[in-house]
Amino acid sequence: MRKLKIDKRIGMTKTDMEFLLKRAMPFFGVEELKVDWSKSKETYPDIWCFPAQRRIVVTQEWKNQNVNERRKRLVHELLHFKGMEHGKKGHLEYSTFPWKDTYSKKVYRDIVGAGIW
Numbered sequence: 684m685r686k687l688k689i690d691k692r693i694g695m696t697k698t699d700m701e702f703l704l705k706r707a708m709p710f711f712g713v714e715e716l717k718v719d720w721s722k723s724k725e726t727y728p729d730i731w732c733f734p735a736q737r738r739i740v741v742t743q744e745w746k747n748q749n750v751n752e753r754r755k756r757l758v759h760e761l762l763h764f765k766g767m768e769h770g771k772k773g774h775l776e777y778s779t780f781p782w783k784d785t786y787s788k789k790v791y792r793d794i795v796g797a798g799i800w
């Protein structure tokens with residue numbers, strides 16, 4: 684049974700939770716995940732993770748993104764859980780900067796299927 688624990692202060696949408704529990708966690712083979720809230724008002728970073736603790740932290744800036752961008756940024760962190768490091772991935776880039784992060788976008792598309800984004 685997969686375990687997903689979300690800090691209530693995030694006010695995460697039900698569909699974002701379902702994306703994590705039913706799509707992303709199975710895709711990455713992650714059995715336990717905790718999503719915590721940071722009060723940081725910075726625009727960058729807006730999300731980060733502690734892979735050993737199976738923990739992701741999000742901020743208001745993350746919340747301000749549209750649904751696909753929010754989920755792409757979660758995917759970016761879950762890739763770190765798998766030991767991925769930033770850098771070129773073929774013609775794509777796994778970048779710490781969301782606007783350059785074409786690799787996480789591709790993986791997000793792989794998870795949700797073509798045509799969504």
Ligand SMILES: [Zn+2]
Nearest residue numbers: 759763778779
């Ligand atoms: Zn990163």
